[in-house]
Amino acid sequence: MHINTANWHKYMALPAFLLFSLFFLFPLFRGLQLSFTAWDGFSTPEFIGLRNFIQFFSDKRALGDMKTTLLFALGSAPLLNLCGLSLALLLNSGFRGRHLVRSLVYLPAVISPMIMGSVWYLLLQPQRGIFYLWLERVSVEPGNWMLHHGSALILIILVNVWQYAGMTMIIYLAGLQAIPEEQYEAAALEGSGRWKVFRYITLPWLFPSIRINVITNIIGSLSVFEIILALTDGGPGYATESLSIYIMRMCYGNKTGYSTAVAIILFFIIMVPVLITLRGLNRMGESYE
Amino acid sequence: MNRLALSKIPRYAAVMAVTLAAVTPFYALILIALKNPEGGLGAIRMVPDFYLLNFITAWEKSRMGRAFANSLVITAGAVFLVVFLAGMAGYSIGRVRSRLNRVIFMIFLLCMMIPGIINTVPLYTLLIRLKGINTYWAMIAVLGVNALPFSVFLYSGFIRAMGGALEEAALIDGCSYFDSYWRITLPLLKPVTASVVILQGLGMWNNYAQAVFFLQKGSMRTIPLAISLFFKQYGADWPVMAAAAILGLIPPVAAFLLFQKFFIQGITTGAVKG
Numbered sequence: 001m002h003i004n005t006a007n008w009h010k011y012m013a014l015p016a017f018l019l020f021s022l023f024f025l026f027p028l029f030r031g032l033q034l035s036f037t038a039w040d041g042f043s044t045p046e047f048i049g050l051r052n053f054i055q056f057f058s059d060k061r062a063l064g065d066m067k068t069t070l071l072f073a074l075g076s077a078p079l080l081n082l083c084g085l086s087l088a089l090l091l092n093s094g095f096r097g098r099h100l101v102r103s104l105v106y107l108p109a110v111i112s113p114m115i116m117g118s119v120w121y122l123l124l125q126p127q128r129g130i131f132y133l134w135l136e137r138v139s140v141e142p143g144n145w146m147l148h149h150g151s152a153l154i155l156i157i158l159v160n161v162w163q164y165a166g167m168t169m170i171i172y173l174a175g176l177q178a179i180p181e182e183q184y185e186a187a188a189l190e191g192s193g194r195w196k197v198f199r200y201i202t203l204p205w206l207f208p209s210i211r212i213n214v215i216t217n218i219i220g221s222l223s224v225f226e227i228i229l230a231l232t233d234g235g236p237g238y239a240t241e242s243l244s245i246y247i248m249r250m251c252y253g254n255k256t257g258y259s260t261a262v263a264i265i266l267f268f269i270i271m272v273p274v275l276i277t278l279r280g281l282n283r284m285g286e287s288y289e
Numbered sequence: 290m291n292r293l294a295l296s297k298i299p300r301y302a303a304v305m306a307v308t309l310a311a312v313t314p315f316y317a318l319i320l321i322a323l324k325n326p327e328g329g330l331g332a333i334r335m336v337p338d339f340y341l342l343n344f345i346t347a348w349e350k351s352r353m354g355r356a357f358a359n360s361l362v363i364t365a366g367a368v369f370l371v372v373f374l375a376g377m378a379g380y381s382i383g384r385v386r387s388r389l390n391r392v393i394f395m396i397f398l399l400c401m402m403i404p405g406i407i408n409t410v411p412l413y414t415l416l417i418r419l420k421g422i423n424t425y426w427a428m429i430a431v432l433g434v435n436a437l438p439f440s441v442f443l444y445s446g447f448i449r450a451m452g453g454a455l456e457e458a459a460l461i462d463g464c465s466y467f468d469s470y471w472r473i474t475l476p477l478l479k480p481v482t483a484s485v486v487i488l489q490g491l492g493m494w495n496n497y498a499q500a501v502f503f504l505q506k507g508s509m510r511t512i513p514l515a516i517s518l519f520f521k522q523y524g525a526d527w528p529v530m531a532a533a534a535i536l537g538l539i540p541p542v543a544a545f546l547l548f549q550k551f552f553i554q555g556i557t558t559g560a561v562k563g
Contacts (some may be wrong), residue, residue: 009466010389012381016437017393018375023415023434024400024408031411041414071425090303101304104311110545110552111538112495114513118520119318119534122527130317162310167556174557214403223404225498230517244406248501251410259410267407274402 031260039257052261061238062262065246068153069269072228072242073221075157080217081210083161084168091169092176102173106166113163117230120159124231149239152232156240160227164220168213175209176202211281215274222270243269322531333453340528347533350523355508356515357540363428363511368486370433373442375485376478378437379444380470384453394445397438405435405498406553413502423506431499436489443555447481448474487548491541512537 024257035052037045056062091102108116123131127142135142179201187197225244228234234241241249243266249261296465325340348354382390412431413422455477459469497513504510510518516537520530545552 005465005467009381009470010385010387012467012470013378013390013441016378016441017396019374019430020397020400020434020437023412024429024437025396026404027408027411027415030415031408032409034414041558087307090300090307093300095301095304101311102306103545104308106552107311107542107545108314110491110541111514112497112513112541114495114497115516115537118516119314119518119531119538122321122531122534123314123317128527130321131314162314166311170553170556211561219402219404223406225406226513230520244404244498247406247410251413251502252506256410256414263407263410267403270404271402 009178012143013101019086031263034257035261038098040250040254041256043063045257048257050106052258053265055258056262056265058200061241062243064238065241065243068240069222069224069242069244069266071153072142072157072160072224073218075154076160076221076224077217079157079161080164080221081213082170083165084213085172085206087165087169088172088176092173102166102169106170109167111163113160113226114230116226117159124155124159146232147236149236152236155232156224156228158159159231160221160224163227164217168217171213172206175206179205180256207281207285211278211285214277214281218273218277219270222273223266305515318531318535321528322526322535324531326526326528343528343532344536347519347529347536349517350529351519351536352507352510353512353515353533353536356512358426359504359509360494360511360540362425363432364490366425366429367432367436367493368490370429371436371489372482372485374433375437375440375444376475376482377470379448379481380444380474382441382445383448384466394441397441401438403443409499409502416503422503423509428500428503430491431503432496435499436485436492440485440489441476443481443485444478447478451477480554483548483551487544487551488555490520491544491552494541512540 036046036047036049038048038051039045067277087105091098091105121129123129124146126132126142126146132142132145142151145150145155183201183205187201192200223244225248226242228242228245232240232244243262247259247262247266250256250262322343324343326343344532378393378465382394391483416422416431419427419429434480451474455473456466456469459473460466464472494511495513496511500511500514504514516533519533523530
């Protein structure tokens, strides 16, 4: 039997899209719907209007988690970009062994953040962790740095930057390597200074890399999950808990409806800075052209 | 030493510092993992003890063998699903400029910005109803679907850039576009497929945020789940915990060392062209 496949290619995106609709889009809209209900995950969801959202803003733990999430992102996203760019500029120059160093810097990014976080948990534990003991030996007294909100959050940020700086670096490196050599030669002929070369050649060419890195780092840091679970488990108390961890715990704590509302709020917490940044970056991009 | 060599010293110092920062945590981890428990826990020397029994204990107690098999089945299944679906979708989107394809592509692009945690809870309730909790198929479907937007983006970009000269030759011979995808285009997609397999496969292998919801039974644990649980249960025996962590991070590190080129390619395709 001959099957006529003349038109099939027009609909070849449908299988992917149908499965995506079932396991991604449907839950997304179902979550939006559930966010207006009180639901324990078992019985029938009860429509309660905006009560979940109102509750969120009087829920001390949720507000604390929002603050932790925002502080983490404010520390982590800029630092990741800064470190990634510095590393790329440093390791782009020609010296022996640069490929090895690049690989070593990138290596942590291929490991599960859950496992990497667990490793750092061992290294940083007060009184017992190797890094803690080394610091003590050179008479820096870190104290119980995992038990204070501020220092614990700083450690979490640093561990996250350590793990993913290599990822950001690779993208900046690719951007740097796409710059044609003639551009630099022309600048050298004109006798331009280092800063001028960076500002008028490197920066505009790096623009696509900057955009992708800034956006992915904003999204990634605002949805931080594993690193915190592994390092502090959200503690002490709920001091370092992030919103994504809160969503999971509310879901298991029979507050399924509420947890979907928190997810919707997190969605906006992520989308607003992403859209603002994209707009700002696009405007900046136009000024380069 | 001449002036040129001198001027390079700060740069070399910076490179040394970076290398040290990258390597030291791994070295410290190895020191802990090789520690003989008889020596007491306090003092860890810079030279390892080479007490390899820790690794055997870790392997057995964390049931790593089972976790390894689970991770392998789930990752392989999800990678296959993604390559199969995203390749086809990328072909259609790259070749046919219809309204349907534009809408689908737009939705994929937008959803690339939505992290998984946003819809994990409703997905969890959906999978309870579909009896998908603690099953391979559901985890494969979820991980595959989460990898679709970026993979479709990579495939469609590659196919568009590749042009259709070879396919057109097949069309003249009486093949349909659909047939010529399987016979001609698919084999030419190897570079993107390699990037998708490596990059998305790694993300699936490392997945914890979805696995912790959908795989709750002990026998279904993947490696990140097994490690995190092991750390909670054996919170005292540090050398064994460190050994377990090393066992858990060997597979992705080995994959990275073997397929470095595809890692870099996968991350940077699309990123630089914007």
